[in-house]
Amino acid sequence: MKQNKFKRNVSDALNNPKLKVAIRRTTDRADAKRATAVKNFPGFDRTREQGQKIKDHVIEYLDYYLAEFERNAIANGSIVHWAKNAEHASQIVVDICHEQGAKKITRSKSMLGEEIGLPAALDREDFERVETDLAEHIIQLAGDPPSHIVWPALHLTREDVVDLFRENHQNPIESTQVVDLVSSARRELRHHFLSADVGITGANFLVADTGQVCTVTNEGNAELTTTPPKVHIVTAGIEKLVPSIAHAMPLLRLLVRSATGADITQYTTFHNGPKRGTDLDGPEHCHIVLVDNGRTNMLKDDMKEMLRCIRCGACMNHCVVYKHIGGHAYGSVYPGPMGAVITPNIDGLNNAFEPVSACTLNGKCQEVCPVNIPLPTLIRAWRKKAWEKKVDTIRNRFLVACFSQLAQRPRLFQFTTNMAILMMKPFSRRGWIRWMPFAGSWTTNRDLLAPQGQSFIQQYQKNRERHEA
Amino acid sequence: MKHKSDELSRSDQHRKDIFADIKKGKPASNEAIKPEQIEREAQALLDNYVQDRPFALSNEPADELVRRITSGVVIGTTIERLDCTSLLPKAVEIFLDKHDLPNSILLQPSAPLTRLSWGDMGLLANLDQENSVSVCMADLGIAETGSVIIHSSETMPVLMNFLSTYQIITVRKSTVLRHLEDYSEIALRLFGPNKSPRNTTLITGASGTTDIEGELVQGAHGPRHVHIICLDDQ
Amino acid sequence: MKANVGLFVTCLVNTLRPSVGFAAIQLLEDADCNVSVPSAQSCCGQPAFNSGDDEGTKAIARKLIERFEGFDYVVAPSGSCAAMIRKFDELFENDDPFAERAKSLAGKTFELLSFLVDICDYTVVDSTLDATYSYHHSCSGLRELNVHQQPMKLLKDIKGLQAKPLKGSTECCGFGGTFCVKYSDISNEVVSEKVDNILAANADILLGGDLGCLMNIEGKMNRVTDKEAREKPTSVMHTAELLADLLPSNDS
Incomplete structure (x- = not known):
């Protein structure tokens, strides 16, 4: 239920051109002013x-x-x-x-x-x-x-x-x-x-x-x-x-x-x-x-760094996700990176999982956080709890589990890679794939790089054999 | 009244729960830590930070305050220096003239101001009208930020600093501090340990807002313009 | 004595752009390293780790540690994979024998370009390329491994190569591993903006050190320029590919 609601909010936000203008008018100004303020204060890092x-x-x-x-x-x-x-x-x-x-x-x-x-x-x-x-x-x-x-x-x-x-x-x-x-x-x-x-x-x-x-x-x-x-x-x-x-x-x-x-x-x-x-x-x-x-829970749950937060909003001004979807899409009082960490404490992880999940973990938020809260680490900590509690959809969990199983068997992993390369081949046109089965979430919006012949490992081994022969 | 006592006992229960939950989140070894140690640690945090405050202020603090405000970084604020308090009414008159304002002010009911001779200047009882002007005396200044500090007292109503359109604030040269932290020492000396006035406001510029599209506008709810008069009291 | 370097190819390079792997080998050998590529390698485990599957990540990590701990150094042509390997020790309890092994591996694992500069003191000699470039600083390398100046230092020594400033060069491109498929529409907005900035910078080449970001950016640029029926004005390359291309042995 909640997951669909987030996706709907995101879709509404992305289809609202006025919202994007509104967000940018403020966040761009704020980002620039913050950068100047930090530059003008040599003791900022020590502070x-x-x-x-x-x-x-x-x-x-x-x-x-x-x-x-x-x-x-x-x-x-x-x-x-x-x-x-x-x-x-x-x-x-x-x-x-x-x-x-x-x-x-x-x-x-x-x-x-x-x-x-x-x-x-x-x-x-x-x-x-x-x-x-x-x-x-x-x-x-x-x-x-x-x-x-x-x-x-x-x-x-x-x-x-x-x-x-x-x-x-x-x-x-x-x-x-x-x-x-x-x-x-x-x-x-x-x-x-x-x-x-x-x-x-x-x-x-x-x-x-x-x-x-x-x-x-x-x-x-x-x-x-x-x-x-x-x-x-x-x-x-x-x-x-x-x-x-x-x-x-x-x-x-x-x-x-x-x-x-x-x-x-x-x-x-x-x-x-x-x-x-x-x-x-x-x-x-x-x-x-x-x-x-929920604050004392954060003490117990290894989330205590989050209690450092002084509510400055810099993490959301600098978040690529927030900048595109805005605050309302999160569906909670606290949006953006700090919201992703705080909200599961207040609303429960089941209801607040999507913002935890919808993050690229790029680390910009921690970089600009004035009290150095390891936001990406804390967001990942929630994902770990979510994994243990099976919060994400069966489909998503199944895909990750399959991947883990494959990746811990390197030879099987290489074999699967080679198979995938073969399957991609018929869809390749001049180095790119416009569409292929099971790649829709990538190819809807961008082209997929087509493989350059065989896998690196295959090519590398072949080269060595040739050298040794 | 029964309702009230119920509420208090419920609040007590919540207090107990909160403290119990805080304890649960800590290692047992913390129990033995004495208040003196906590205070020592807190003090050490301050001692280790001194050199990293903004700007190595080489000038006299008052000069720095003037420099900072003159440079324009303090929103909607101007500053002038005055050699002697008795010149204040004249300076206020010039300010009113310059800004084309009616010849009347609301004066802080404090003896150093009220005993000055204000001539034919009108004294307002309230600040209801547009373009009203208030004149008061700050307790302290802070060079680092270009701020003045005002304590509420029997001669300082808080509200007069927030209702006028123009605000004239005097600050004595000798009371200008270098850094924000310096205030805590002075406060301790003025009020004693664990004490403070009911209201302490650091004013740094005119009331402003960036709430519409991040654009800065002066005069949101409070003064649109602040004029600081730095008095040489040496 | 030459250092023995184990090349961790990364799954994206292995599958989609082996040329980056070969470029890495050439550069490492040019930096006087002895390079080996264990054939039984898979993935650094990021997709599992970032999905919260710590048990799965641990199993992947153990295999990788066993395979690579014998080398003097482990090098990957990707900041995010190298950063992941450096994080393995967080996964194991203190009494797990793998905790120590993970820590030791972390200490000798590097992203390729920073390894060349920081460890090998590698410099570009006698290279010329008459072109302009913009640089996309990938987030994991930048913020977790502090890879920023190293590629700049290498590129600076190429005669004729000129930098063109890129707006938001240290901002995320919207790839984010599983993020780009899980939240495809948000990712699309982010990468569209990135591509707009790159096209505005108008350099001949966009360089970066992480294939994930590069394929996201180039894939979007391809789609955009295709739609507008025009040539891609900027080509996208892994920095290693460009550097290796300029080696005398590749003179054509």
């Missing part, structure tokens, strides 16, 4: 090692840092909640909103929020949910799920946005300029910020020794989401910890350069609990929901 070490250190002592963060967050007046799974995490947030009698809820983009199904959970309870990140605002209007973890509306062109804003904004604009579209959204969202009852954000880092929650945005929507409402709710994965603010800094350098190609985001904010006695503004209550949802 990358440093970032990896910091994340590995935290993962090693995750329970220590979680307990320390909890202690300090509570000391600053926050209420800390724990959720083993997505349903519970969403339920906690929904319950808090009900308790506060909330009507309007603003949300600053958080992939964890998407992961736990929070937007849908809030909608089911009839809260007025206002997404405040510009891209999230756009896809909320479009009714689409995000298609990228940094640019959720990457699948839409400016022309699409023009249409959406004209239909939905209170004072629609005529202009099709991006700058005017941004102004239109600014006008539309401003009053929502100021009249919301609850503001929800994610976290880019949780600082253990102070209990601070760090968000990074370029728009300033996180601060506008957390400050005016009476309640601030944070939803964060348990892997987001750093020992101290100083440890967050190298990771920030990596995150921003890898995501947007800037040195730092415009707003890097450390939130810490509710309004203090003499503060002039800020929320009266602050709740932090710490979510596992």
